[in-house]
Amino acid sequence: MEIYELLKGKNIKNEQEVKVVARVRSNRPGKAVGFLVINDGTSLLDLQVVYKSNLDNFNDISQVRVSSIIEVIGKILLTPDKEQKLEIQAEDIVILDEASQDYPLQKKEHSLEFLREISHLRSRTKTFQSIFKIRSVAAYAIHRFFQEENYVYVTTPIITENDAEGAGESFIVTTLKNDEYEKDFFGKKACLTVSGQLNGEAYAQAFKKIYTFGPTFRAENSNTSKHAAEFWMIEPEIAFEDLNFNIALIEKMIKFIINEVFNKCSDELEFCDKNLEKGLINKLKHISNSNFERITYTDAIEVLKKAVDNGQNFEEKNIFFGLDLGTEHERFLCEKHFEKPTFITNYPKEIKAFYMKQNSDGKTVAATDLLVPGIGELVGGSQREDNYEKLVARCEELKIDVKGLSWYNELRNFGYYKSSGFGLGFERLIMYITGASNIRDVIPFPRTPRNLLF
Amino acid sequence: MEIYELLKGKNIKNEQEVKVVARVRSNRPGKAVGFLVINDGTSLLDLQVVYKSNLDNFNDISQVRVSSIIEVIGKILLTPDKEQKLEIQAEDIVILDEASQDYPLQKKEHSLEFLREISHLRSRTKTFQSIFKIRSVAAYAIHRFFQEENYVYVTTPIITENDAEGAGESFIVTTLKNDEYEKDFFGKKACLTVSGQLNGEAYAQAFKKIYTFGPTFRAENSNTSKHAAEFWMIEPEIAFEDLNFNIALIEKMIKFIINEVFNKCSDELEFCDKNLEKGLINKLKHISNSNFERITYTDAIEVLKKAVDNGQNFEEKNIFFGLDLGTEHERFLCEKHFEKPTFITNYPKEIKAFYMKQNSDGKTVAATDLLVPGIGELVGGSQREDNYEKLVARCEELKIDVKGLSWYNELRNFGYYKSSGFGLGFERLIMYITGASNIRDVIPFPRTPRNLLF
Numbered sequence: 001m002e003i004y005e006l007l008k009g010k011n012i013k014n015e016q017e018v019k020v021v022a023r024v025r026s027n028r029p030g031k032a033v034g035f036l037v038i039n040d041g042t043s044l045l046d047l048q049v050v051y052k053s054n055l056d057n058f059n060d061i062s063q064v065r066v067s068s069i070i071e072v073i074g075k076i077l078l079t080p081d082k083e084q085k086l087e088i089q090a091e092d093i094v095i096l097d098e099a100s101q102d103y104p105l106q107k108k109e110h111s112l113e114f115l116r117e118i119s120h121l122r123s124r125t126k127t128f129q130s131i132f133k134i135r136s137v138a139a140y141a142i143h144r145f146f147q148e149e150n151y152v153y154v155t156t157p158i159i160t161e162n163d164a165e166g167a168g169e170s171f172i173v174t175t176l177k178n179d180e181y182e183k184d185f186f187g188k189k190a191c192l193t194v195s196g197q198l199n200g201e202a203y204a205q206a207f208k209k210i211y212t213f214g215p216t217f218r219a220e221n222s223n224t225s226k227h228a229a230e231f232w233m234i235e236p237e238i239a240f241e242d243l244n245f246n247i248a249l250i251e252k253m254i255k256f257i258i259n260e261v262f263n264k265c266s267d268e269l270e271f272c273d274k275n276l277e278k279g280l281i282n283k284l285k286h287i288s289n290s291n292f293e294r295i296t297y298t299d300a301i302e303v304l305k306k307a308v309d310n311g312q313n314f315e316e317k318n319i320f321f322g323l324d325l326g327t328e329h330e331r332f333l334c335e336k337h338f339e340k341p342t343f344i345t346n347y348p349k350e351i352k353a354f355y356m357k358q359n360s361d362g363k364t365v366a367a368t369d370l371l372v373p374g375i376g377e378l379v380g381g382s383q384r385e386d387n388y389e390k391l392v393a394r395c396e397e398l399k400i401d402v403k404g405l406s407w408y409n410e411l412r413n414f415g416y417y418k419s420s421g422f423g424l425g426f427e428r429l430i431m432y433i434t435g436a437s438n439i440r441d442v443i444p445f446p447r448t449p450r451n452l453l454f
Numbered sequence: 455m456e457i458y459e460l461l462k463g464k465n466i467k468n469e470q471e472v473k474v475v476a477r478v479r480s481n482r483p484g485k486a487v488g489f490l491v492i493n494d495g496t497s498l499l500d501l502q503v504v505y506k507s508n509l510d511n512f513n514d515i516s517q518v519r520v521s522s523i524i525e526v527i528g529k530i531l532l533t534p535d536k537e538q539k540l541e542i543q544a545e546d547i548v549i550l551d552e553a554s555q556d557y558p559l560q561k562k563e564h565s566l567e568f569l570r571e572i573s574h575l576r577s578r579t580k581t582f583q584s585i586f587k588i589r590s591v592a593a594y595a596i597h598r599f600f601q602e603e604n605y606v607y608v609t610t611p612i613i614t615e616n617d618a619e620g621a622g623e624s625f626i627v628t629t630l631k632n633d634e635y636e637k638d639f640f641g642k643k644a645c646l647t648v649s650g651q652l653n654g655e656a657y658a659q660a661f662k663k664i665y666t667f668g669p670t671f672r673a674e675n676s677n678t679s680k681h682a683a684e685f686w687m688i689e690p691e692i693a694f695e696d697l698n699f700n701i702a703l704i705e706k707m708i709k710f711i712i713n714e715v716f717n718k719c720s721d722e723l724e725f726c727d728k729n730l731e732k733g734l735i736n737k738l739k740h741i742s743n744s745n746f747e748r749i750t751y752t753d754a755i756e757v758l759k760k761a762v763d764n765g766q767n768f769e770e771k772n773i774f775f776g777l778d779l780g781t782e783h784e785r786f787l788c789e790k791h792f793e794k795p796t797f798i799t800n801y802p803k804e805i806k807a808f809y810m811k812q813n814s815d816g817k818t819v820a821a822t823d824l825l826v827p828g829i830g831e832l833v834g835g836s837q838r839e840d841n842y843e844k845l846v847a848r849c850e851e852l853k854i855d856v857k858g859l860s861w862y863n864e865l866r867n868f869g870y871y872k873s874s875g876f877g878l879g880f881e882r883l884i885m886y887i888t889g890a891s892n893i894r895d896v897i898p899f900p901r902t903p904r905n906l907l908f
Contacts, residue, residue, distance in 0.1 A: 002604075002662070004604055021694045021871065023659075023869050024869070040662050040694070041658075041659075041660050041661040041662035041663075041693065042604060042661070042662050042663065067868050067869035068869045069694070069869045069870065069871035096871040097840070097869055097870050097871045098869075099867070099868050099869035100867040100868060102867070103867075103868045103869070119656075120653075120656040120861045120862070120865065121656070121868065123656070123657055123659075123660035123661070124659065124660045128660070129660060129661070132606060132608070132657070132660075132661070133606055133661070135607075135609075136601075136606040136607040136608070137601075139597075139607050139609075140597055140598075140601045140607060143593075143594055143597050144594075144598075147590075147591075147594045150456075150458055150496060152586060152587055152590040153589075153590040153593050153594060154586070154590070154898055155589075155593075155669070155686060155897070155898060156898065156899065157684060157898070157899045157901060157908070158612065158646075158669045158671075158684055159625075159646075159671070159683065159684055159901050159906065160906070160908075161906050161907075162908075169629075171613075171627045171628065171629060171639070172627070172628050172629065172630075173625045173626070173627060173646065174625065174626050174628060175623075175625060175626065175673045176626075177632065177633035178631065178632055178633075179631035179632075185625070185673055185675070185683065185903060185904075186683075186901070186903070186904060186905065186906035187904040187906070188906060190906055192612075192613075192627065199574075199898065199899055199908060202573075202574040202575070202577070202908075203577055203586070203898065204495075205477075205495075205577075205578065206495050206577035206578045206582070206583060206586075207495040207496070207577070207583070207586070207587070208456070208494050208495035208496050209495075209496070214668070214669065215609070215612045215668065215669065217612075217613070219629045219639055221639070229613065229639065229640075230611060230612055230613055232609060239495065240475045240494070240523070386551070407574045407907075407908055408574070411574065413553070413554040413556070413557075414521050414553050414554060414557045414575065415477055415478070415521035415522045415523045415551055415552075415553035415557070416523065416551050417475065417523040417550040417551045443609070444608055444609060444610065444611070444653065444657065445610065445611045445653055447611060447613050447640070449639060449640070450639075450640060450641040451640065452613065452614070452615050452640035452641070452642060452644055453615075453861075454611070454614075454616075454653060454656075454861055
């Protein structure tokens with residue numbers, strides 16, 4: 001029986017006979033009676049096993065080491081008044097495999113930095129069991145959200161020749177030891193994708209509503225707690241719909257994901273609240289119950305100017321139309337001014353990507369960022385430019401290779417009426433939901449500059 | 455309203471007023487009345503719109519080109535006796551965007567080869583609407599299957615330094631134009647993953663039941679209908695369980711996926727049955743209703759020997775223990791001999807990977823391949839070697855870099871009792887379910903040698 005079934009099952013009875021295979025988390029032997037805490041990975045919660053000297057192999061059990069695998073046969077003792085609702089009175093314990101005494105995760109506390117060096121083992125700790133279970137449940141919630149709304153999941157290519165944002169630093173994919181790409185596998189220079197959006201847009205023209213969910217890459221030499229060379233993105237795209245639809249969709253999706261995590265990961269959230277971010281659960285409940293705010297970029301600039309006038313101490317105090325908002329400005333807006341998640345809309349075109357729809361004011365584009373308390377920007381989206389000439393002109397202004405993007409731009413000539421979408425960085429979402437403060441701790445095997453292990 | 459809701463909705467009434475935005479598939483104008491066939495991508499089925507000369511812009515509508523986007527306001531006319539169960543009597547039609555006359559998908563039939571050259575547009579054809587909708591539904595079915603059984607979804611790394619099978623030809627990931635990898639982004643040689651299994655195994659030790667679902671890569675210079683440089687794999691791994699558990703899981707999963715596709719894609723399957731593979735639906739029903747067969751490799755060799763004696767005309771007629779079965783042998787076993795999906799178990803260790811558990815006979819490993827009629831091998835799995843010394847010895851025999859894999863091998867020292875898993879090539883499954891005969895036609899933007907477009 002799995003420990004998950006034991007602890008969550010509804011028909012578990014006192015004195016019921018059970019058999020469990022699990023890993024030893026701790027062993028507290030005594031003269032006549034000992035206590036094993038075991039976990040089989042199916043539940044964050046452990047199971048306590050009481051073993052007594054009547055067992056033939058009592059002495060062996062008393063010495064069994066942390067991380068060994070054992071099989072326990074015994075009777076359930078319901079203990080509704082204790083923190084653990086039941087324990088097992090062992091009748092037979094078989095040591096299936098004894099762990100080496102070099103096992104690095106002995107009972108003492110370990111730093112997150114140390115645990116990163118043993119990424120192949122850290123998922124056995126409660127911290128990472130919580131984070132990676134939540135990651136899994138959130139990933140499924142995203143698929144469920146879109147599939148139940150009849151979106152088509154499109155796997156966009158990882159190896160690509162185009163650079164969606166025109167700014168990303170791409171990894172080169174090659175089979176050679178030099179740069180004679182015309183002799184290379186693909187006969188040309190190939191890169192790892194920085195975004196699936198452009199390919200996704202082509203599919204939205206076919207299916208109306210699509211989403212991508214896959215890995216993306218940046219060869220950015222940034223050793224910060226927020227940057228990784230490899231991370232996952234969700235990029236939905238909806239044809240025939242505008243920025244307002246997009247904004248409503250983002251809000252609905254974020255709430256859906258958080259509610260799914262609440263429903264399926266209450267133990268894990270409690271653990272994260274206690275150990276990673278105090279107040280996490282209240283923060284998430286607040287998000288889930290808020291009506292997200294909306295403000296234009298132009299109005300947000302006015303709010304920030306007033307705040308500076310009123311003595312708000314930003315590092316960047318020079319607030320003007322055209323400023324690329326910093327995290328401090330974003331957090332001020334959603335944390336202090338509105339005290340809830342906030343959509344900023346209609347950014348100056350100069351600070352946004354080439355494919356965003358130019359508004360009739362000639363200055364702004366139909367873009368939105370969702371800012372959330374505690375983190376700042378969580379989602380970025382836009383309505384796409386639908387006018388072929390404007391799009392090509394903008395590419396040329398920004399010195400983007402029009403030829404490589406001709407297939408993308410020409411979508412506008414073959415029947416095109418509005419298209420909107422957004423990008424959600426999956427790891428940023430998981431950091432937000434778990435309270436983890438370093439992106440390296442929400443990716444099973446993180447890749448950062450000069451760090452490629454496992 | 456979306457066409458999907460219109461055609462599948464239960465409360466659609468005669469004379470009901472509706473508004474639809476969609477793409478024109480065809481236009482058949484007449485003197486007093488014309489017919490538009492439109493599709494908005496939410497349904498494989500089209501909607502017919504009848505427009506009459508009482509419309510102000512009747513002449514413009516009569517000339518509207520294929521792929522233009524229009525908005526139709528009109529009344530529903532239920533036509534239960536016709537193939538299409540309803541049509542729209544237009545009261546107003548707005549041409550939202552007129553498509554160029556250069557649009558390559560005019561009404562005539564196109565070859566799959568031609569359509570591959572316009573991968574950004576081919577998803578608008580019924581063939582690719584069917585294939586990619588089924589792909590999306592099957593992907594979600596896989597997530598659903600594992601999540602409902604409490605498996606944890608693990609995203610294993612794409613950029614890696616190890617080569618799981620020891621045989622794959624890997625792509626190099628670099629930021630340089632030469633091979634001075636110590637100066638490179640990761641400070642060492644980096645590759646694109648050929649399998650997430652090894653990383654997944656580490657996580658099964660933490661969560662018991664995990665699965666991966668992500669892209670994998672082979673720099674194999676094969677221009678066949680079955681090989682792509684980039685494809686998606688599903689790799690579940692279960693700790694504390696043996697090969698028998700694995701076999702039962704594979705059968706249950708395959709049936710679940712097929713049933714989900716039947717439930718959600720009946721129109722698409724019918725289209726594929728008519729246009730891609732006659733008899734497809736019967737084939738899939740047969741799979742879903744069969745009890746899969748099991749036979750050991752050793753017994754399978756005897757069956758094949760007898761078949762040769764009885765005149766079976768294999769290209770490779772030299773059948774012996776140690777032979778790496780060809781597709782012809784695999785298909786004979788599941789199509790002619792058993793007439794149902796068949797698990798072959800316990801292969802000679804020489805033809806299988808280093809990490810498979812060596813059986814006590816000293817000759818075979820606890821591996822299985824699932825063979826299915828019409829294709830041969832669909833899934834490959836095994837129980838993993840649990841003995842550290844045997845595993846390392848096998849690595850050394852096969853000249854596999856033991857140092858790079860030390861983290862993987864040492865899992866066996868830290869409490870390890872059985873672990874089993876399998877790999878399912880997602881595109882091979884989609885080819886099987888849709889009847890598509892070329893892998894390029896089941897990947898949105900396929901990557902093959904000297905082919906990197908979009």
